[in-house]
Amino acid sequence: MNDPSIDEIGRTFIYHVLAKLTLPNDFVESESLVSRLEGSVQGALESAAGASILDSRRLAEDLFHEFVSHDVFSIKKIPFAQTVYKFKAQAYNDLRGAVLAKNEIYADSQQIPKYYESVFEGYKRTQTGERSDPYSQAELREVSWTDVDERIDDAGKATIRAKIIELATAIQQSELTDREKQNLLARTRAVQQLLDAPDPSWREIVEILNNKYLCAFLNTIAIIQLITMA
Structure with missing residues (x-):
C-alpha cells in the first residue's frame, strides 16, 4: 500500500470518530456550514492530540466538498442570493460507512488489536519524530x-x-x-x-x-x- 498523505490520515480519522456528526437541520450558507463542520473536526483532533499536525479548516473544507458531491446536503438555490445547504444525517452515515469499508488505512487498523485511534497515534508520532515501532x-x-x-x-x-x-x-x-x-x-x-x-x-x-x-x-x-x- 502507498504511504497515505497526512490529509488522508486525517480524513479517515474524522470519518471514524464522527459517527454521530450533527450539523444544522435548517438551510444555511456554505461558509456557516464549513465553520460548524470545522468545530467538529477540531474537537475530534484535539481529543487525539492531533490538532498540531492537521489543518482542521482544510479538512472541513475538503469534507464539505465531498459531502456536496455525495448528496449529504439538500441544496436550495435562492434567486439573487447564495446557494444554501441542509445537512442529511442518514446520507452522511451511509457515506461514512462506505468510506471506512473501502479505506486501506482503516482496513489495516482492523488487523491489529487496537482501534483506529492507535493507528492515528502511531502515525502522529512518526510525523513528530517520536518512535512507535x-x-x-x-x-x-x-x-x-x-x-x-x-x-x-x-x-x-x-x-x-x-x-x-x-x-x-x-x-x-x-x-x-x-x-x-x-x-x-x-x-x-x-x-x-x-x-x-x-x-x-x-x-x-x-x-x-x-x-x-x-x-x-x-x-x-x-x-x-x-x-x-x-
Missing part, C-alpha cells in the same frame, strides 16, 4: 549492556519502575480486549520482577518490552530509550 535485533546488538549496568543507578531504576506502573495503567485504560490486556500486563509484571534483582538483566528487560503492541504505548519507548540510550 520495536527495535530491531541489529539495533539491540549495538547496545553496550555493560555500560547500562554502570549508568543506571538506584534513582534511574526508580524512574523506570514509575514508568512501568504508568505503562500498566495505560494498558488497563486502553481499548484492547481483556485477553490482550492480560498478555501485555504479564510482560510489565515480568519487568517489575527483574527490576527487583540487585543486578537486573537489562537486555532481558528490553527484549520483554520490545513488543510491537507494547511499543504502541509512549511509555514503553521511553523506558527502552532510558535503558539503551538509543
Whole structure:
C-alpha cells in the first residue's frame, strides 16, 4: 500500500470518530456550514492530540466538498442570493460507512488489536519524530549492556519502575480486549520482577518490552530509550 498523505490520515480519522456528526437541520450558507463542520473536526483532533499536525479548516473544507458531491446536503438555490445547504444525517452515515469499508488505512487498523485511534497515534508520532515501532535485533546488538549496568543507578531504576506502573495503567485504560490486556500486563509484571534483582538483566528487560503492541504505548519507548540510550 502507498504511504497515505497526512490529509488522508486525517480524513479517515474524522470519518471514524464522527459517527454521530450533527450539523444544522435548517438551510444555511456554505461558509456557516464549513465553520460548524470545522468545530467538529477540531474537537475530534484535539481529543487525539492531533490538532498540531492537521489543518482542521482544510479538512472541513475538503469534507464539505465531498459531502456536496455525495448528496449529504439538500441544496436550495435562492434567486439573487447564495446557494444554501441542509445537512442529511442518514446520507452522511451511509457515506461514512462506505468510506471506512473501502479505506486501506482503516482496513489495516482492523488487523491489529487496537482501534483506529492507535493507528492515528502511531502515525502522529512518526510525523513528530517520536518512535512507535520495536527495535530491531541489529539495533539491540549495538547496545553496550555493560555500560547500562554502570549508568543506571538506584534513582534511574526508580524512574523506570514509575514508568512501568504508568505503562500498566495505560494498558488497563486502553481499548484492547481483556485477553490482550492480560498478555501485555504479564510482560510489565515480568519487568517489575527483574527490576527487583540487585543486578537486573537489562537486555532481558528490553527484549520483554520490545513488543510491537507494547511499543504502541509512549511509555514503553521511553523506558527502552532510558535503558539503551538509543
